[in-house]
Amino acid sequence: MKTTATQYPWTEELERTVVHSLATSFGLDFLLFKDKVGGEVDTINNARQGIWASGKEKQRYENREPYDSDKYHDKYVEKKDSIYKKTGENDKISQQKGMLHDAYRDTTMARNDPRDLDHVISAKEIHNDPGRVLAELDGVELANQSSNLQSTHQSINRSMGETSIDDYLAKLPELIENHEKSLAGHQKRLASMPRDTPAQQHEARQLEDKIRKKEEKIKALKSVDSEAMRQRDKEAREPYNQQINQKYYTSSKFWKQTAGASAVAGLNMGTRQMLGLIMAEAWFELREQLPKTLEKLKTNFGLDAFMTSMQQTLQGIWQRIKLRFKDFLTSFKDGAFAGILGSATTTLFNVFATTQKMAIKIIRELWGSLVKAVKLLIFNPQQLPFVDLCKAVTAILSVGAATVAGTMIYTQLLPLCNFPFGSELASFASALVTGLITLGLNYFLLYSRLADKVWAFVDALMPHASSVRKFQAINAELDRYLTELGRIELNLDADELAEFAQQLASCNDELQRGLLLKEEIAKRDIELPYKIGNSASTRKWLASLVK
Incomplete structure (x- = not known):
């Protein structure tokens, strides 16, 4: 227990x-801390579920600026004081010193590992987050703060794209399997390639290089530590959600809505x-x-x-x-x-x-x-x-x-x-x-x-307590199975039988009891060896039992 x-x-x-x-x-x-549906005031949780108290806020979200990847990545990186650029430079130095931790793999990155700086919560998710839009916070700044930036192996970052970490981890086994099938096809093709001419040799070398890169990619994907990756995602979302909650719930917009909704x-x-x-x-x-x-x-x-x-x-x-x-x-x-x-x-x-x-x-x-x-x-x-x-x-x-x-x-x-x-x-x-x-x-x-x-x-x-509990569970399952089997095979219904027994017990005389039994026998289509109400037939059947 x-x-x-x-x-x-x-x-x-x-x-x-x-x-x-x-x-x-x-x-x-x-x-609505429990995420109840509805309410007179827009909340972050409800907005993220597509529930809006204000038509104006709903329209503002639907008319938001389309997602522009360049705005979140290349254009932002060009800024002189961008956190993205500074983080990338610092991580490069740490990697060269052999001190850069890759939280997605829970390991130290090798000096020669191809490195990318990833947005833990994807830029696209942040841009399209109803909570962020409701709080009127800048998506580019939120996406590129240090708590949301993580250096990792290039293959991992580029295979993720704009998917969330939970979705990525769900599809990762299939992704690895597809890469392994592709690798097997390349290896089979390489084994049968002629190498007689310089052109053929060059083509074979190109395929060998492709196989090497594919093997490195598979190795990197297999090195992903799912628990460490989820923990890193949690560490990024906590400050992100706190900023949104603080900005919105302390804003004049929220309090104006509250004043109108409050009794x-x-x-x-x-x-x-x-x-x-x-x-x-x-x-x-x-x-x-x-x-x-x-x-x-x-x-x-x-x-x-x-x-x-x-x-x-x-x-x-x-x-x-x-x-x-x-x-x-x-x-x-x-x-x-x-x-x-x-x-x-x-x-x-x-x-x-x-x-x-x-x-x-x-x-x-x-x-x-x-x-x-x-x-x-x-x-x-x-x-x-x-x-x-x-x-x-x-x-x-x-x-x-x-x-x-x-x-x-x-x-x-x-x-x-x-x-x-x-x-x-x-x-x-x-x-x-x-x-x-x-x-x-x-x-x-x-x-x-x-x-x-x-x-x-x-x-x-109670040394055998666990065994007792196990047999109790088996007994309960057996009872359930036998009840179901009786219902299917014998047309028995426990509730109906209980109701019939109650009706039978409530009969005041033999006439009532006989009528109830006759009705139940007819309903269940039971074949009796004698005719009800015919005393001669009943005596004949009883006599046959004595022989």
Whole structure:
């Protein structure tokens, strides 16, 4: 069960908690964080799915300038201060020194490798991205920033063209196969070529050179590391999407739409939602970093180490967010909200520090909940489906976390309520901390040294648990097959039989029972050895049984 439980996406429960808090505390329901269809305000996610709230924005996207490859490549490279040119020059020097890393192959490029500088997110994809058009950002500048440029083997870059990395990796095996077929054809042709005259020898040498290049191309394509390539794609998309989100969601265009769509008018609501967006930005960045942190702490997981790591991560995120939203924070009400947020974040970091110190106490006080959760995972008394079982475990731990940590969090966040929008900030901070403690407890349950002892003890008590589960699965599949076989071969329907048995049991006398049986026999076309209602026929049949 432990192995199965580790495969459950525990962070999704935290996601639901935080997004719900953002929607309720700051009135951000209209942002549609869950990519719901529709809405009165254009959002980046909806635009990318072809869903537009504004006909004007839809028309502006449809009438966008056609994609011009030269504009994104050659014309941009000609610019004196182009990042593309500088990156290419720096990578050339690194390659000559034998220090250039090719992230697509997860290897160091050889000094003699033919090198190309690739746009990780293709220039064409960026140009045609509805999110970019909605945010009114320059596609050429976005495509040619350093985070989107990657030196790789020429064969890889040129075989990709304008396709995305996911699409390229999907077609790569077929691409290699086609090149290998072509190579085999060249080799077969070379083997039968005459070399008697200088012209024939020259033609053979040309084909040999073509074969050599084809072999190099195949070797380069086979050296692609799909996981490393996807990771590089992710690293390029994170800053790309952040820039688009920041530009659009802090733009006057977005807030004008919001003002029209919002049920509450005025600056007060707009400011509340703006603060919510800042909190949302913090959450989105934390969400991206959570998997790495959890993976790093998996071995001998400790709740104190986890909370310390979360505190340090959030401090780094907050420094970056202050730079992104500095205009809003400093201009509104003479910087009053910068002070409020400063107090809020200081308080939040203190909460994390206190939680880290209280980790042992929290585990001690939640021991009953942890025991209940372990027993639920092991025995599953209500036979819940796996997803429902994991949700039930999270519910047990979240109630415990809210009970134990709630008082401490409330006490520290209470002073915030004296500020404008302080109660909303306190509510969000409380949800975030409680959610992170719950996530930490989930991982404590699976990966801590103490939990390892529990799981080892359970395995010792139940050495054949996996075999039992296997036979249970086989038994369930056999039941399903036999039910289906009976339905097909014997014209049996379990639901119909159950309904018939219920009707039979509800009959009050023999007459009703006889009529019901007669009706069912006729419906199923059953042949009886006697005639119903004919006593002579019935006696004759009974007598035949005695012989």
